[in-house]
Amino acid sequence: MIMKLKGLSPRLYNITFNTHTVSGIVISFALYVIFFAGAFTLFKDEFYQWENPVIRQALPQPVNYDQMLRSLKKSTPRFDLSEDITIVTESAKRPLVKVYGHLIVPKGKPEQHYYTTYFPVTDEFLKDEKTTVGETLYRLHFFDQIPFIGRYLSGFVALFFAFAVITGVMIHWQNMLTKLHGFSLKGSLKNLWTNAHTVFGLLGLPFQLMYAITGAYYMLSFLVLLPVVVVFYDGSQQKAIDDIFSERATKVSEESAFTTKNLRLTSVLEKVKSKHPELDLHYLLVKHYDRQDGIVSVSLENSKTFAGNGSVTVRLKDGELISDKLPGKRTYAESVLFGISRLHFATFGGFALKAIYFLLALFTCFVIISGVLLWKEARNKKSYTDKQKQFHHRVTMWYLAISFSLFPAIAILFSTELVMPDIENHVFLVRTVFFVSWLALSIAGLLLKTESRITWFYLLVGGLFSVLVPLVNGFTTGDWIFDAWSEGLYYTALTDAFWAATGVISLILAISISRSFNRSSAEFDDDTKSLRTAMKHLHRI
């Protein structure tokens, strides 16, 4: 039985189609970069020990935050213990503590922020990042490296992605139910890309729309907040923020006297932890640490359920509970922004959920690429002049080169992190190597003439550099895959295993494509066959 939904009229169909094509082509390669870099960013914490071998050891005991603050005060006497201090606590995957505080300034002077990272394993404070793989990819996925406009640019790419997703659904509305299982490798190249684009687009639809909207929120939230501040808070941003993040807004008095008798953070935390063993510590917000009205707000999370964020606020004088907003006790309004964050960062279902997110992100990259190829193939007919066709081909090649070369470049980024010696501008040099190799690889790919050649080239180079990653780790740190696993460095071993598997799969695909080159008797224009072979292999995997 074939069920048909009511479709658009010819006029509306063609208009929608046109807007879908234009918006899609304009954002395509930017969106590919966002999804590809973002897919790796999901595991930023998981591969942190891989990128920073210094901390590849378990913490002997939980960090003592009171001691940490004391030694921070000793090394930085201007650090203000009376101002708000946010402490992002360590995790097994990422054993370091981030401290966001203030410096003491003379009365009347503007406040000065202070940020440092505490490495409990080596017991030292570092103001700058020592390693950069996760950070570079994280920032790349919202174009933070482009000064001033990068974030807004990525925000609008997300917004237009929402536009492209919804117009895409409108186009295929009529045949949506049959399209879900309409993937086929038969027919012309145009049919192949059309099918791939439609089917994978539909399968990934909820995921893609979620990312379009949450992505737009993260980069363009000021567009929502600004009118709220103007209309309901008479232009006072602080008042709006206090209302929206009410948990952080507990007031303390500047008149309050200094004291040394406040409860230790450690004792407060011990109590909270023993009462709620299912919750993990996320961060602490401390106010007036050394004054009589001091408080600590403890943010906790249950990473196995969706609405798992919560916090308790405790008075430091006597340990009295001031506010209890643990999971299950929160209102809708208190949960919305946390919900967006959990959806976007995939932090509600453990490792398996992140793996599914990763695959769906790669599916989305595939939808983007097949969309571009489909755009080109649909224009490969008599009604277009040769000049137009050349233009379409050139655009496609540029898009493929920029997009596909990101894969080997990321593998190079991983290797460079460990190969580059631990010198002062280590981070800068690693980043430079990454961006320069991305650029060089893009240009190298453009020397090739067909889409299948360029695909083959990047699979080959990407495969080689991927295989290199676990080898580099083995040679530089001695933590070969199986050694790392038996030492309990599971995430380090998994990172290596991921790259090894990715490398092998890419090389097999590259070889199978090059075989079909030889078979298709020097006919350079016939890309169909090699691509089909590649698709078949992808299917088997």
Add this chain to the structure above:
Amino acid sequence: MPAKKEYLTTPGQRALKITAGLFGGYFLAVAVHMLLAAALPYRMEIILTGAFSVFLLWTALMIIAFLIRNAWTVWAIYLLSITFCAAGIYLLK
């Protein structure tokens, strides 16, 4: 496959539709949320829901701008609706 040209509008009309969707769509999406937040007793809930629903409504308004035949009609509808919401917000706040 590429969209059939005879159904598409002139460049001038298209420019008007794009700007209507982008700017008119944004202000109308925000104005609708503000009006609801001012009129209903769930102000905080609506403001925070806006974190995602503003972008959804904005996208929808961008698409609708293309579907209506005449771009001037789009601008007229969007501007009138924004004015209506603004008046409502002013009176109810």
